[in-house]
Amino acid sequence: MEKTYAEIEKKILEARDISLVSHINPDGDNIGSILGLGAALRKMGKDVHILKVDDIPKNLLFLPRVEEIKPMEKRPDLLFVLDSSDEGRLGDGSKEILKANYIINIDHHKSNTLFGDINLVDASMSSTGEMVYDLIDFLGVELDNEIATPIYTAINSDTGSFRYESTSPDTLRKAANLLEFVDNKVEITKNLYQSRTKVQTEVIKIVLNNLESFDDLSLIIGKISLNDLERLGAQSDDTEGVVPFINEIEGYDVAIFLKEKEEGIVRVSARSKEVCDVSILCEKFDGGGHKRAAGATIEGNLDEAIEKLISAYKEL
Amino acid sequence: MEKTYAEIEKKILEARDISLVSHINPDGDNIGSILGLGAALRKMGKDVHILKVDDIPKNLLFLPRVEEIKPMEKRPDLLFVLDSSDEGRLGDGSKEILKANYIINIDHHKSNTLFGDINLVDASMSSTGEMVYDLIDFLGVELDNEIATPIYTAINSDTGSFRYESTSPDTLRKAANLLEFVDNKVEITKNLYQSRTKVQTEVIKIVLNNLESFDDLSLIIGKISLNDLERLGAQSDDTEGVVPFINEIEGYDVAIFLKEKEEGIVRVSARSKEVCDVSILCEKFDGGGHKRAAGATIEGNLDEAIEKLISAYKEL
Numbered sequence: 001m002e003k004t005y006a007e008i009e010k011k012i013l014e015a016r017d018i019s020l021v022s023h024i025n026p027d028g029d030n031i032g033s034i035l036g037l038g039a040a041l042r043k044m045g046k047d048v049h050i051l052k053v054d055d056i057p058k059n060l061l062f063l064p065r066v067e068e069i070k071p072m073e074k075r076p077d078l079l080f081v082l083d084s085s086d087e088g089r090l091g092d093g094s095k096e097i098l099k100a101n102y103i104i105n106i107d108h109h110k111s112n113t114l115f116g117d118i119n120l121v122d123a124s125m126s127s128t129g130e131m132v133y134d135l136i137d138f139l140g141v142e143l144d145n146e147i148a149t150p151i152y153t154a155i156n157s158d159t160g161s162f163r164y165e166s167t168s169p170d171t172l173r174k175a176a177n178l179l180e181f182v183d184n185k186v187e188i189t190k191n192l193y194q195s196r197t198k199v200q201t202e203v204i205k206i207v208l209n210n211l212e213s214f215d216d217l218s219l220i221i222g223k224i225s226l227n228d229l230e231r232l233g234a235q236s237d238d239t240e241g242v243v244p245f246i247n248e249i250e251g252y253d254v255a256i257f258l259k260e261k262e263e264g265i266v267r268v269s270a271r272s273k274e275v276c277d278v279s280i281l282c283e284k285f286d287g288g289g290h291k292r293a294a295g296a297t298i299e300g301n302l303d304e305a306i307e308k309l310i311s312a313y314k315e316l
Numbered sequence: 317m318e319k320t321y322a323e324i325e326k327k328i329l330e331a332r333d334i335s336l337v338s339h340i341n342p343d344g345d346n347i348g349s350i351l352g353l354g355a356a357l358r359k360m361g362k363d364v365h366i367l368k369v370d371d372i373p374k375n376l377l378f379l380p381r382v383e384e385i386k387p388m389e390k391r392p393d394l395l396f397v398l399d400s401s402d403e404g405r406l407g408d409g410s411k412e413i414l415k416a417n418y419i420i421n422i423d424h425h426k427s428n429t430l431f432g433d434i435n436l437v438d439a440s441m442s443s444t445g446e447m448v449y450d451l452i453d454f455l456g457v458e459l460d461n462e463i464a465t466p467i468y469t470a471i472n473s474d475t476g477s478f479r480y481e482s483t484s485p486d487t488l489r490k491a492a493n494l495l496e497f498v499d500n501k502v503e504i505t506k507n508l509y510q511s512r513t514k515v516q517t518e519v520i521k522i523v524l525n526n527l528e529s530f531d532d533l534s535l536i537i538g539k540i541s542l543n544d545l546e547r548l549g550a551q552s553d554d555t556e557g558v559v560p561f562i563n564e565i566e567g568y569d570v571a572i573f574l575k576e577k578e579e580g581i582v583r584v585s586a587r588s589k590e591v592c593d594v595s596i597l598c599e600k601f602d603g604g605g606h607k608r609a610a611g612a613t614i615e616g617n618l619d620e621a622i623e624k625l626i627s628a629y630k631e632l
Contacts, residue, residue, distance in 0.1 A: 161477040161479050162472075162478050162491075165501065167516070169496045170492070171491070172488045172492035172495060173492045173621070175478075175490060177485070179483075179485045179488060180485045186481050186590045189589075190589055194563060194565075194589055195564075195566040195568055196565045198565075201524065201527075201565055204524070205521070208520070208524075211517075247510060248509060249510075249513075249517055250510060250512055273510055274502045274506065312428050
């Protein structure tokens with residue numbers, strides 16, 4: 001790791017102009033890591049561009065300088081890709097973005113395809129935010145609110161507020177050091193955990209009324225139809241938080257949430273408490289993720305998706 | 317503080333037989349703090365008795381040696397009262413229990429009445445668990461799983477998994493040091509945050525279907541009737557988690573949950589995000605707590621309680 005850090009430092013010191021790219025369906029770890037590393041690089045005197053490939057969820061719009069995340073204007077020289085397991089995560093424009101002269105890939109997904117010129121990949125880390133913390137520490141950049149708030153947000157959101165198994169004592173120590181520099185921690189909690197909209201609340205009501213539990217499989221499934229989503233006028237981030245909510249119900253190792261995205265296309269979000277590796281389950285449908293949190297897309301209607309999932313799950 | 321710690325240490329060293337008492341409606345901070353300090357005192361060679369004054373919530377029964385929490389058998393010599401703002405918290409048998417020869421009162425509620433012979437009260441602390449951590453550190457007792465698991469649980473539960481404003485960088489550092497010694501952190505998360513029962517899920521469904529929001533007051537109220545509770549066969553801990561859930565809805569500074577406990581008696585749980593000091597609101601009804609989390613009991617039916625609360629809230 002030390003050697004990789006030193007290589008990354010060398011590249012940063014040589015560069016004048018550095019770009020960092022977010023991924024599609026960006027989450028707190030992605031946006032927080034990019035803004036935090038971007039702020040640190042700016043503090044080192046670099047020209048920093050943060051590239052947008054998808055809309056930023058509303059509950060991350062409080063982050064400092066989030067408004068500077070913009071579509072690519074010119075081919076990047078040195079490019080950081082954070083929290084993205086493969087090039088596809090950069091969306092439709094990925095080909096253009098990846099024409100960068102040099103790519104540094106920093107990620108904590110074990111399925112990372114090592115597509116960078118330098119690859120800093122560590123699946124033992126709770127979050128990409130934690131890896132960015134270590135890099136900034138190595139670079140010797142002093143923390144301030146603009147660096148600490150997004151990285152604290154990244155780590156906090158990707159560990160479900162330090163609840164997930166991936167949270168180590170070091171995760172908490174890094175969070176402690178960051179929190180020293182956070183100007184407004186109430187804002188972080190409010191945005192990450194106390195910002196359920198009326199539509200999200202309606203979604204949860206519908207999901208609760210249609211739960212299907214399979215006691216012998218230790219599996220519980222929640223679902224919502226395209227019809228209901230359209231009736232509520234739900235946007236894509238209005239279903240955020242549903243799968244952790246289902247996973248809070250006791251007695252089931254695996255919690256799955258199914259969302260009918262389009263006619264015949266179902267988005268799957270899976271969580272597990274301590275036994276099943278849901279990334280393996282999702283890989284069967286060309287998805288992926290982590291042991292305790294993963295996702296995939298299945299063709300079919302909701303009932304067909306449930307059937308396919310159950311048969312794949314039984315095979316595990 | 318140092319002086320108070322030294323006085324407590326002196327008393328512990330002099331004693332052979334030490335009792336610790338839980339409070340009524342015990343929570344994670346209370347039970348965790350008592351079991352953790354009890355384990356540390358045992359490690360110092362003391363005979364330790366942990367006194368039960370009320371039933372232990374199901375989701376805390378995983379804690380090491382929780383089964384040794386028992387009703388009082390003989391008058392305590394040295395007695396620790398933890399996480400209890402006044403003697404009334406010890407329930408009906410409080411008079412007998414408080415006949416102890418010497419009482420050490422450790423608490424983080426600002427309303428603490430300082431009823432002990434020694435009072436270690438610090439409202440700046442996130443939890444009593446955090447204060448017990450500091451005491452054990454002062455005593456020089458080495459951490460192990462039996463000490464660390466309950467204290468980590470205490471801090472974690474009283475900070476809502478490190479989300480509340482009371483969480484300081486030091487809170488996270490202490491949690492990090494404890495986590496080094498926790499044998500099974502998955503068990504803690506499962507019990508604290510992934511153990512919502514079927515009945516609790518039904519309660520949330522009912523509350524969601526009957527939410528009353530007062531946009532101009534930045535107030536949202538959820539409620540459940542005695543009738544519904546009886547129909548569901550709900551126990552007292554089946555309404556745990558409802559008020560934090562309501563407080564997760566965006567756009568309201570204050571979230572209140574009302575539970576009709578008996579005919580004409582309504583239990584109030586209040587939370588706030590960043591403005592209102594709900595302990596002052598609850599004190600108007602002889603309740604109390606913290607700025608961001610407090611409780612009280614109001615006479616009347618649910619509608620009368622809402623009326624009384626709103627008029628008290630408007631006065632603030």
